[in-house]
Amino acid sequence: MKINLLTIGTRGDVQPFIALGKELSSRGHHVTICTEDAFKDLAEKNRLSFSAIRADYADLTQSEEGKNMLKGNPISIVRQLKTVIYPMMEQMLDDIWTVAQDADAIIYHPKVFGGYDLAEALHIPAFIAHPVPVIAPTRHFTNPVLPFAMRSGTLNRASFKINRLLTASFFSLVNKWRHETLGLSGKRSVFKDDSVLNGKHIPVLYGCSPSIIPFDQQWEGHVSMKGFWFLDEDAWTPPPELLHFLEAGPPPFTVSFSSMPLRNPDHILNMLQQAFKEAGQRAILLTGWSGIKRTTDSPHIFTAGSMPHSWIFPQSRAVIHHGGAGTTAAALKAGKPMIICPFSGDQPFWARKMRDIGVAAAPLKEKKMSVEAFVSRIHELVSNHTYSQRASEAAALIKKEDGVRHTADFIEEKLEEKTPAT
Structure with a gap:
């Protein structure tokens, strides 16, 4: 079966899809990853077909406009919609239509506006996939896109309706494409539930762990949440200077803000240097x-552009990071306590969750960063062994799961239900 996986964003949005695609490919399906050019090598390295989506998310996040948008500045977001985002979305819609026309099924990230419409136009099975549980309503927790948590189950369930409001500004663009390119007559709107197609729920795939996030029994049958989608990467060879640094002293903290641009990176670097020295x-x-x-x-800090989290986190004493889903999952798998510095999106959700399960110190937002704040949290992780113990317990649970394999089982079961017997 020809299955297209559609996703855009940072590595945290793409790598889990490649892991899932790799598993489906091993089962004999022809899988095509449709995403940005920046991930072509990663896709082809894992023996998957690749089709480019012209959505330069990496360039956008590094631009001044993108940095302001990532900071959650609503004025900047509105201002940039027509000048920056709309042209990128128009290209994306054209690209996914071109590649999907011979697909037997699609699996799409909600950021790929148009996945729903492709399934409707082509009459093929579709799955909505996300590494964060932001799609299916639940009473158990507040929608992770919101920067706060509520205690009311009723309000928690209602909070998932905000998803439609967040995409409402793109409906005119999508509806024009639906009519002119796909030949569809109906329109998308805030009053239409885009998780339901032809009267049935679109199956939802979550790439996160039920050991960490509670599975709502009301999801049974249309939501799969079997574990994180880890990508088994090839052996990575560390440079000699890194090995020398690791051998020269006790396990270090690893710090990674990943794709999040800092407002004053030089100031944060100086702050971190002083904090680790004092601690x-x-x-x-x-x-x-x-x-x-x-x-x-600084002789006690080793800097690098990037390296596989799956390699360096196990070598670390603890991890300081931005709270992205992929980085959080990697730290959990390595069994390491954390200090999370959330910026936007689902990052505050993961920061709260890690604090709640006892594997992380209190979150530290960028505007609250100081030498004293970092030193206090570093000392807390080092002196309170409960953090390491809880992290090890979480890792033991996660290692028993096989999220990618069980998610692929769920996908094949749903596809069999929709394929007439011959």
Whole structure:
């Protein structure tokens, strides 16, 4: 069966899809990953077909406009919609239509506006997939896209309706495409539930762990949440200077803000250098897209652009990170306590959840960062062994799961239900 996986965003939005695609491919399906060019090598390295979506998310996040949008500035978001986002979305819609026309099924990230419409136009099975539980309503927790948590089950369930409001500004663009390109007559609107197609729920695939996030029994049958979608990466060879640093002292903290651009990266770097010096701890700093320079004159800090979290986290004492779903999952799998510095999106959700299960110190937002705040939390993780114990317990549960395999089982079961017997 030809299955297209459609996703855009950061590596945290793409790598789990590649892991799932790799499993489906191993079962004999012809899988095509449709995403940004930046991930072509990763897709082809894992022996998957690749089709480019012209959505330069990486370039956008590094631009001044993108940085303002990631900071959650609503004025900037509205201002940039027509000048930056709309042209990118128009290209994306054209690209996914071109590649999907011979697909037997599609699995799409909600960021790929148009996945729902493709399934409607082509009359093929569809799945909505996300590494964060943001789609199916539940009483158990507040919609992770919101920066706060509510205690009311009724309000929690209602909070998932905000998803439609967040995409409402794109409906005119999508509806024009539906009519002119797909030949569909109906319109998308805030009053239409886009998780239901032809009167039936579109199956939802969550790439997260039921050991960490509660599975709502009302989801049974149309939601799969069997575990994180980890990608089994090839063996990575660390550079000699990194090995020398690791061998020269006790396990370091690893710091990674990944794709999040810092407002004042030089100031944060100086702050981290001083904090680790005062705390008497060593650190590996992965600069990513944060804007931090790759060089530092501190003997107790090793800097690098990036390296596989699956390799470095197990070598670490603890992890300081932005709270992205993929980074959080990798830290949990490695059994490491955390300090989470949430910026936007679902990051506050993961920061709260990690605090609640006892594997993380209190969250530290960028505007609250200080040498004293970092030193206090570093000392807390080092002196309170409960954090490490809880992290090890979480890791033991996660390692028993096989999220990718069980999710693929769920997909095949649903496809069999929709395929007439011959």
